[in-house]
Amino acid sequence: MNMSFYKLVAAMLLTAYANVVYAEPNELVFGKKLYLTIGGYGCAACHGKYANGAGNVGGNIRGASIEQLNHALENEPTMQLLGDALAPEQRGLIVQYLASLGAMPLVEWSIGEDTDIKTQQLIPKQLSQLVVKNDTLVAIAMDLSPLAINQTLHIEPLDTQAVQFVAPAFSVSLQVNGQALQLLVNE
Numbered sequence: 001m002n003m004s005f006y007k008l009v010a011a012m013l014l015t016a017y018a019n020v021v022y023a024e025p026n027e028l029v030f031g032k033k034l035y036l037t038i039g040g041y042g043c044a045a046c047h048g049k050y051a052n053g054a055g056n057v058g059g060n061i062r063g064a065s066i067e068q069l070n071h072a073l074e075n076e077p078t079m080q081l082l083g084d085a086l087a088p089e090q091r092g093l094i095v096q097y098l099a100s101l102g103a104m105p106l107v108e109w110s111i112g113e114d115t116d117i118k119t120q121q122l123i124p125k126q127l128s129q130l131v132v133k134n135d136t137l138v139a140i141a142m143d144l145s146p147l148a149i150n151q152t153l154h155i156e157p158l159d160t161q162a163v164q165f166v167a168p169a170f171s172v173s174l175q176v177n178g179q180a181l182q183l184l185v186n187e
């Protein structure tokens, strides 16, 4: 057997376990834009850039229903101003976007100054979302190849970035700046 055969097999194995970058349907793009910009500061100011709460006053609202949103817009003093700004159709788009986030198990990682090892549980084969906060004052670049993504995640100081991936069936580890996130799968 010659080299090209092995190359072919290697290529097939890589494709079998390579995460594709998912294109978002239009309604999710519009919902996301509203989520980030409504009222100038967006829902993100109080619920986190990916609706994950991220330590902000509003908390995690991934997967929130239209009833929960309407109720909050009417009763939550800090949200009442947004109530007038959001037509029913726009509320629907935001809820669709929140549902798409709610469908993905959330893996959160905050990168600070200290060397540290953290662990999180993965649900194998589930489309999941990794949300990484850069809590340092220097930009970081994280190699995503352990998640079978042929890409580097760049995060500016104090910014948060996310990436979607299909969780592998085995445990993997991500590393950056002497810190590690171990993603565990019950085997």
Ligand code: HEC
Pocket (backbone or CB within 6 Å): 035, 038, 041, 042, 043, 044, 045, 046, 047, 057, 058, 059, 061, 064, 065, 068, 069, 072, 076, 078, 079, 082, 094
């Ligand atoms: C100025 C801050 C602020 C902004 C902006 C804001 N929220 Fe809230 N939101 C809150 C607070 C505070 C709560 C109550 C949290 C609690 O009780 O734990 C809340 C509650 C909610 C709830 C109810 C959660 C539940 O458990 O029932 C939903 C849904 C929600 N917000 C969605 C949104 C959406 C969508 C936007 C953007 C259109 C938004 N919020 C903008 C502060 C904010």
